Amino acid sequence: MWYDCTNTTTPFEVFTAKESDGWVSFILLNSGALWDLRVSIDSHKLYFFAADGHYTQVQVATSVLIPIGERYQFFVKLDQTPGDYIIRTAAVVLPQLINGYAILSYTSTGTTGAGLVSATTLPAAKTPYIDYAGGIINGGIDLVTANLAPYPANPPPQGKADLTLSLNVTRTSEFGWVLDGNTWNQPADDYTPLLFQPSEVASLDPKVYFSYANGTLVDLIFTVTAGDPAAHPPHPMHKHGVKAWLLGSGTGEFPYATVQDAVDAGYSSINLKNPPLRDDFPTPGDITGKVWMAVRFRAVDPGPVILHCHIDPHLATGMVIVLLEGPEKITSGYVPSYYLSKNKP
Structure with missing residues (x-):
């Protein structure tokens, strides 16, 4: 070599x-x-x-x-x-x-x-x-x-989330990694960012983005499935924009449809009292079977952001989704004029 x-x-x-x-x-x-x-x-x-x-x-x-x-x-x-x-x-x-x-x-x-x-x-x-x-x-x-509880104390909003997104982390091949079962294809380098052309949001592939209103309380439930074709290392999932509370993780499939269902059932693997507030949260490693991870955040910073695995080969082969947060706020005038005039491609 x-x-x-x-x-x-x-x-x-x-x-x-x-x-x-x-x-x-x-x-x-x-x-x-x-x-x-x-x-x-x-x-x-x-x-x-x-x-x-x-x-x-x-x-x-x-x-x-x-x-x-x-x-x-x-x-x-x-x-x-x-x-x-x-x-x-x-x-x-x-x-x-x-x-x-x-x-x-x-x-x-x-x-x-x-x-x-x-x-x-x-x-x-x-x-x-x-x-x-x-x-x-x-x-x-x-x-x-x-x-690592936040200091000062900063517990997540309680109660049922407005939106629960279930994200499947899978492998399509030995070198194929996807989030939500679909491969993200990186736009060309000369692609104009969505912040500069919000009208183009409608042209996005609906399989690789989620959209919700500003102020929405969102739960993400990740399910990692090993064995097809091989094992998974821990995936350090990184969310751009607002941070999220890491509510819990474990082996097997998450046994409830929503986080609130788990709380109502007294499920001890969910922490809504003092969970860590992070923007990078690793899934458990998965040799066989399934593992899960749950995070919660409030969408309060309108704009398109990405959620992706931070392992570069996984990111490069498509383990990415777009979170379109508060699209109703992304209208003409939302992006400051000084930013548009100095940085627009």
Whole structure:
């Protein structure tokens, strides 16, 4: 596969912290295209306080599994012996197990920042919490993302949703991935966005978009089916526009027609009290059978937005739908004139 390669050595990123600062804050983003990653820092606890741009109740862990597109913010308490500690990043899904490293370095003097010094060798391991394959070791504790309740409290609207959309996540071939059973075909690069030509909404393929009025309370129920032709990894579903509450997920098919039916039946896998508020939510992995996931949001930002899997090959082969939110508001004058005049193709 590889021919006539030349080895290269890239310096490790070093994050320098002054011990007297007491704490240091990190912003973590998986900006990749293929792999879920697990991240940890030797000997240190991670105090998570925000996810996808919203504050959460603080949760303490020693590692985090971060799917593509997700963002986290966490504090690290500088409570260890001053020195260098390995920051570990491991890809945890096939097709390749691969690892990357950086360094957290703190001393009694110096300046807090990134890229202030360089390093070409790693320090000795000091109580690592994940191994090369991303497995949790040494009594480590992974972040429980389902428990990241918003702060301040921000529960979802209660009661029955105005609209329930059931979305089937399937594979049409080994390299064919679809959402709602239909393939999204990417428009040409020179296609004029719908915001600039709302009259063209009527020409969209009705199989790959949903439309509802501004203010609609929407539930999305995803069902992933494996075995035809193969298994599914976790799909990091990303919704543009307003964020959504991740109400729950589980194995098998969702056993009710609506979320409210599940609540009325006392179904414990649905959380309407304090669910996470996110814009990226992974379906459970599915080797055989089916799995499900339910999210809820209020459409309050009119416009066409997309919902898609963040794994690039899945996105490229059609795992996308359009959500046309509040089309009755997208009329002449809705898009500011300064935006039209400066950015219209």
